[in-house]
Amino acid sequence: MTGATPLETLQPRLSLVSHIEIYNGYPASLVVALLLHFTVLAALVYSGVTQPSPNPEIVQPSIRAFTLEENPQLRNERLQQRRVAEQQQRDRQAELQRQAEEQRLREAEEAARRAEQERLAEQQRQAEQLRQRQEVAERERLAELQRQREAEQQARAREQEQQRQRELAAEQDRQRREAEAASAAAEVARTEQEMVMAYTGIIHDLVQQNWSRPPSARNGMTVVFRIQMVPTGDILDVQLVQSSGDYAFDRAAETAIYRVGRFQELQGMPINMFNENFRSLLLTFRPEDLLN
Secondary structure: OOOOOHHHHHHHHHHHHOOOOEEOOEEHHHHHHHHHHHHHHHHHHHHHHHOOOOOOOOOOOOOOOOOOOOOHHHHHHHHHHHHHHHHHHHHHHHHHHHHHHHHHHHHHHHHHHHHHHHHHHHHHHHHHHHHHHHHHHHHHHHHHHHHHHHHHHHHHHHHHHHHHHHHHHHHHHHHHHHHHHHHHHHHHHHHHHHHHHHHHHHHHHHHHHOOOOOOOOOOOOOEEEEEEEOOOOEEEEEEEEEOOOOHHHHHHHHHHHHHHOEOHHHOOOOHHHHHHHOOEEEEEEOOOOOOO
């Protein structure tokens, strides 16, 4: 090294030391003072070795400790850097907090989404269960309605069959009664007809007994009269219905009817038989003892 003073040698180191604020917990000024002392001591030792004095004298070194004033610009830069670092730290923390908040929000949204999916799935499951229960209830209702309809149809069929049997029995009973009534009526009619024929014969005989044959009467002559009577047998009126063609014959027959006057044999006759057969009687007069 040539021509370098101890102070010049020390200057770069001071620039380096000025950037140190704390070293192992000691203030920067103390560290700088110690470094300065060591530097001066090293310079003196180096100068004595390279330029020996012919008359060496022992000189007691005078070492003074001093504190270098820190450069304001450097201090401001360090403060700025520290503020920047702190701001960056705060920004990193804010970014971390923002990321954490975003993560929390994403997790919350994911949890809400999963909860909503679970809610919708549960709602859908409950709706499906409700639909299935409703379908089962509807099938059971329809089956019950079908059973009721079948039961009603069977009941109606039984009722119809019973009604048919009752109607058949009633019809058979009616037919039996009608047959019995017809048989009885036929018997009565036969008996009544016989009685009517018998009474009619009696009336014919009585008229013929009171008849006087006219000279003009011939065999085969027939005259028909309508005789009006009452239940006592009394004659009310006699009307010519069909003439024989011979006035004398017709007149003789009419006179014979009036001569009878009353048919007493009719008094004991049932009133219905009298009303139906003798209240208005058509009498055909045909004498059997006429000459040719």
